[in-house]
Amino acid sequence: MNFELTKLLTMNNRESKKRLVGVSAGIAVGVALLLLIWGAYNGMQQRELRSAWTQLGGRSAVQVSTTTDPLTTGHALAFVSGDYYQGNAITRVTVAALPGSTVRIPGTEHFPEPGTYFASPALAELINAVPADQLGDRYGTSSGEVPDAALASPDSLVVIVGQTPESLAAEPGAVVVSEFTGRAFGGNWAYLTLAIIGGIAILIPVLLLVSIVTGLGATERRERFATLRLIGATPTVVARIAATETAVTGAIGALAGATLALLLAPLAARVPVDGSTFFVADILVDPISATVVVVATVAVTTAVAWWRARRAGFGPLGNSRQQHERPPRALSLVPLVTGVAALVSTAIAPSNGLIIPGAQLIILVGFVLTTTGLVIAGPYLTFLTSRMAARYTRSAAGVVAFNRIRRLPRTTFRSVSGLVIALFLVSVFATAVTTVQEATAVADDAEHLSMSTLINRPTAEPTEQQLAALSHAPGVAHVGLAYFRMLEMDGPFFSRTDAQQLGLIPASQRATITTEFVAVNPGFEANEPIGVTAAPGIKRGDLVNPILLIATDGTPAGLEQARTVAILSGIEFYTVPSTRAELQSNYMATLGSSFAGLANLGILITALISVISLAVATIGGILDRRRVIGLLRLMGMPVRTLRRIIASETALPLGAVFGACIALGVTVAWALVAGLSNGKRAIDWPGPSYYIVITLSVILAALSVLTTFKSAEKNTGITTTRYE
Known part of the structure; x- marks a missing residue:
């Protein structure tokens, strides 16, 4: 009964079908991005685990010395060193073992014979492409390839060189190993924390997009749900219909998103992070996890739709009643202040000789509190700003816009929350990357040693x-x-x-x-x-x-x-x-620099999502108030006043936190860099590209608002205005 009634109510005209397609498309984009981000995070973990065997650390390695027992078939000699070609780093692992040795490098069946080598596919291609006296002669004769199971990425330049046990034992850095093992990120929890923060930072705008898109569906349904209440439907029936509609559209969108993520995985795998791309298998989320994401998306969106319908309490007057919100309180600033305090305390503690137990966990929690706290505190700051603006405005557009913001600060701020988070995260990413750019800058002039x-x-x-x-x-x-x-x-x-x-x-x-x-x-x-x-x-x-x-x-x-x-x-x-440049890049070739690429990717994703979210939320706000605005237009309000109202409702909440977002982003970036490096690294002002991104984000936001003008005029026209 509910399904048939829902179908009748939601598929009865072209506009309703467009709305459902839009909601499903938004959910599909959100789910696809969620799966790709999850896959990329898991892929980074897998890359580190596959290449961890080159660490030769932990309990499996013993430094060679005069007291070391003679080599047995259960042990092997290994020595890890670096190499370069045209500035590209090459990992060289020299190995030696007795005949019949049981020690294996992941994915291999035996070691290369003395005088021969195994090269990764990318390195083998490079060796074959250049003269032997420039690269290939360094390693001997090729006798095989390093398998993918031992490589971080398809671009990895790795060579395993075979040598005799007698000659390798003379190397100062040679070690005896019983197996080739290691830990992701070298066991460095600071970089693992940084990876988690990067994933969370990109994930939050995606969740905001899904929330805003489903909210668009809820506002469109308000009128027909009020009609159902008018003809006798109980609140429970209305809530069930809302849940059924959302469940169907959510399921279609989630399944489409999972399919889209599968189709985009080969393209996403080619995006370089840490200078290397991914294997496609690294990006793909396993079927169980993908199913969990799809089911969770449908369940959460359905539950939210049901809860919103129950909470709305549609009455016979329905949408003609003005919605009000409880004014936000200063208490909403607590999560933001707590998060910033946690981050700053971990940043200044090392410089004062203090050690904070579990600092990485505190930094992680502090970042989450700061990011979510910014969204929670936004309505309160918007409320204060709108109350002041409403007091001094003299224009009709200002009176309508600012008083509506004052009554609905949460709804209004939600429309720009994606852009607010984008400004904050872009500031964090762009500022944090300066610690790598500053450290890796190499002077090339007559006052320094020649780069050649x-x-x-x-x-x-x-x-x-x-x-x-x-x-x-x-x-x-x-x-x-x-x-x-x-x-x-x-x-x-x-x-x-x-x-x-x-x-x-x-x-x-x-x-x-x-x-x-x-x-x-x-x-x-x-x-x-x-x-x-x-x-x-x-x-x-x-x-x-x-x-x-x-x-x-x-x-x-x-x-x-x-x-x-x-x-x-x-x-x-x-x-x-x-060379000097290679030595400097080797000194800075830590996972800190590797996340510079991830930061740039995060800037792009957050900026694009924020613009989409703003456009969707702005249209949703107009649809939610089309009856009121339509009546005003029927009374003679010019279209230009409507445009000013839309622009004001976007500009005020964004302006209320614009400067705070940038300042907060720089502060958080400093706290992350200083806290995770124990005060050893500093930041600098972002380069010109940061200001270009900020400017483009604002321009794109303005364009997204401009694109909503046509929709606003269409949905609030005189012919569209209806009476209950």
Whole structure:
């Protein structure tokens, strides 16, 4: 009975069908985004778990020493080092095992033989695309591929190099492992917290979109439900009809959203996060979880529709009665203040030498309280602003708009809540990313070491023969050594010839510095400007702990040729020869920088959702009041006044919290960065792109309001106005 009656009431004309399609489409978009965001979060976890075997940490690894038992078939030797090609980081894992070893790298059946290697598909493609002396010669002969089960993403550059146990045991960083295991995010709870915060931040606008779309359906149903009450339907029957209608539209939308998420998964998997894309399987949510999302969406939207219908108490006068809301109270500020206080306390505690137990959990809870608290506090701030504006306005549009906002602050603020959250989250994302951008900026000018110079620290001083062979290699312009004095603990020192050939001595100082050795300021190999002074009295016999510098011909091919020759020269290095830019990127190649891509994606998603939500909510507000506005137009109110009313009802609640959103976003970003790094990192003002995004968001919001004018005029026209 209820289903047939619902069908009769909701499918009786073209406009009703359009409304149902719109509600289902909105739910479909929300569910699709929800599943994709959930899939992306799970995908990041899976990526970290698959690549965690390269950590060689935890209980499965034992540092090689003179007391280590002889290698057995239940153990293997492994050494993880880095490599680069054209600035792209390569993970190199050198392994050695006895015949019949039971140790396995995930997805492999055996280790590569000494002198051979397994390469990931992306690295194998790169090796085949460039000359061997620039990359492939570093690893030996290809004998297989690294399987997907051992790779973070399809773009991963990973190589497993086989070596004999005797030669690998001599490596200072080699470890004995019984299995290759690790923990997601390196076991760092700070980055795990950051991942959860990113997921929550993107999820909230999606939930707001679903809420606003279902609210649009509720306002459209008010008139016909009032008619049902007028002809004798009980509140229970009306509530059941509302629930049935929402259940059907919600089910169609949720199923369509799940299908849409499945279709968009290959495209979403190509979005880079941490510089890498996803496997499609990483993005897909498992069938059980997808079913839970669909069922939960239908159940929640149906329950909300039933509750709203019961709460509305439709009477015989129905929609002609003006709806009122209880004025919000200052108590609504408590969640926001509590959340900000929690975040700020965890940020300032490390600088004062205080340790807060469970700081990551406090940060997570504080962020959730701050974000939801902003939505809860918005109506109160809107109420205060509208009351002041209504007192001083003199225009007809202002009187109608501001007094309506004063009576319905929650409903009015709900229409701009998506944009408010977007402004807040964009400010958080854009400001937090500056800690990575500032730290990774590398100067490239005459005052710094050339970007084409390779730097490395050998485990022992290279022999004259090794240096001579390296000096005559293709792509090498000069090879020099920097030294330190052990007793005085100072340096580095260069021979005057090396310093001049490496470009460390400016032309203005070449005539004034005549000592055999020169002193260069520490940090020159990182991002510090070069400072050279004469170093009289330095004796060659006092100098130890060399740093090897290889000046190349400045071409990309020459740099990689020089790197390959250095790796194969027989000189033992702690790490692979690298440029200043590569060293700096390696220093900052933490999961903190990896979320920069996720932050930019979050900015895009929140901005787009906010604009859609604003347009839908604005139309919903007009439909909810079309009888009142229609009567005003029937009495002679011009269309331009209607437009001013719509613009005022959007501008006032947004203006009430606009500055607060940006200031709050910057504060939260600082608190997150400082709290999760124990005060070691700071933020800077966002770059021009942030202000462009804010401006575009406001422009898009204005355009979305402008697009509602036509709908408002159509639904409040004289011919549309009806009487009960």
